[in-house]
Amino acid sequence: MLASRGDALTPYLFAALERRYPVVGRLDPELTPAQRYSVAATTFRPDRSAWAERFFKSGLAFRMRSRNAVRQLAAVREGYDAVVQVHALFDVPGTRSMLYVDCTHRQSAEQWPDWNPMTGPQLEQWYARERDGYLRAAHLFAFCEETRDSLVQHYGVPAERVTVTGAGANVERFPEIAPGPREPVILFIGNDWVRKGGRVLLQAFAKVRAAIPAAQLVLVGTDPPDAIDQPGVQVLGRVRDRAAIARLYGRAAVFAMPSYFDPFPLVLLEAMGFGVPVVASRSCGIPEIVVDGETGALVDAGDVDALARELVAVLADPARARAMGLAGRARVEERFSWDAVVQRMDPALQASWTA
Structure with a gap:
């Protein structure tokens, strides 16, 4: 039963x-x-x-x-x-x-x-x-x-x-991972803006943008409580269309989630399944999902400088980002179905x- x-x-x-x-x-x-x-x-x-x-x-x-x-x-x-x-x-x-x-x-x-x-x-x-x-x-x-x-x-x-x-991962089937580098897009999907480190991410993105002017940050989920008027930031709110979500994963070069507390965020499994490397915090069960240096990078929650540094490192090295994305996809298929x-x-x- x-x-x-x-x-x-x-x-x-x-x-x-x-x-x-x-x-x-x-x-x-x-x-x-x-x-x-x-x-x-x-x-x-x-x-x-x-x-x-x-x-x-x-x-x-x-x-x-x-x-x-x-x-x-x-x-x-x-x-x-x-x-x-x-x-x-x-x-x-x-x-x-x-x-x-x-x-x-x-x-x-x-x-x-x-x-x-x-x-x-x-x-x-x-x-x-x-x-x-x-x-x-x-x-x-x-x-x-x-x-x-x-x-x-x-x-x-x-x-x-x-x-x-x-x-x-709450996905029936993952698509093939397209070859070639992706746009310098950082993707965030989450419905608890503060707990999931949204404010920290915005601060880090300002540093990322200074290093990589073409970088973009796409925010999906509950609208942030803070008014956001920051170059390169796109706020989409809730996106219920799964095909649209898949397209966002397909564009993203990296997925970011610097949570203060997150027991076992399934969205990280989803991002990895789409071949997107993950930069996240060392919160609760996240280190059991993301292998630091292999499928992405882990930072301490609240550490703006470390978060910015790791995001820049992924965006600046498309070959490494792709290798991390492929490793993440393999890890999800092997361990997290x-x-x-x-x-x-x-x-x-x-x-x-x-x-």
Whole structure:
């Protein structure tokens, strides 16, 4: 049995699991419109960002999603050995659960407090709810090493019950990589401008532009909160057309994401899959995606000079950039397809059938 409240990765992961194992059904415990209204009313804050975080991590929302999962499970007529659940924002009580976890709340609360809308008893209740779910799970699949360490050190999960599996690129098929050098375009795709280092990138780009006057910076995602009036910068906002996104990757000489906190950004896998070298920060799981000096370059979060230096180095050497892009494509195909992720889950899933 597969269960997810609706994450962009869910269709790709579930399809890979169904290619490998007999799956009797899927649960989607996401809130109904009426439930969403109730949660919105109880979590309202004038600041939209604060409201979103309270809504997302509401105890009421957790309980409602869990009840939805239980009701859906009751309608399943076939037997099943385990429930593979994406993230820990709901519970499926009374089952042998196996959780796929991007990051723990402890990680985000410590490294990016804006993701933590709770304090005092409410926060402790959330930690207790998280801990109960993790300890009850038959096994946990962590996106990255740091998440595994948090599960073990902060929540007391036995190390042997956690497997680091990574994640996959949410793309059905990557195109052939066109020969020849690309335009001096730096591409950024992200919906959390500040957390993903957008302001740092703008500062670094001013230095890049001084060294390479033809350089361009293309920003895709949520419109930045800052007014941008900087030569060479193009703000596209949200781009939902996947063909348009593919064309942007095809133009870009380098992908930049200097995040302050990013558990395991799948957009880096996507960029690498399109043959684009990546310059990113050493945040959380990013060093497990980008091989420094081979598929791109890593810098410390917030280091404007280092970011500018690495971007200039990639733009100034098209042959090296292409080699990095090809190495990144090979790494994604070998390690970060969803089938490869499921293969790393296999020992624990097989064990669940014989327990």
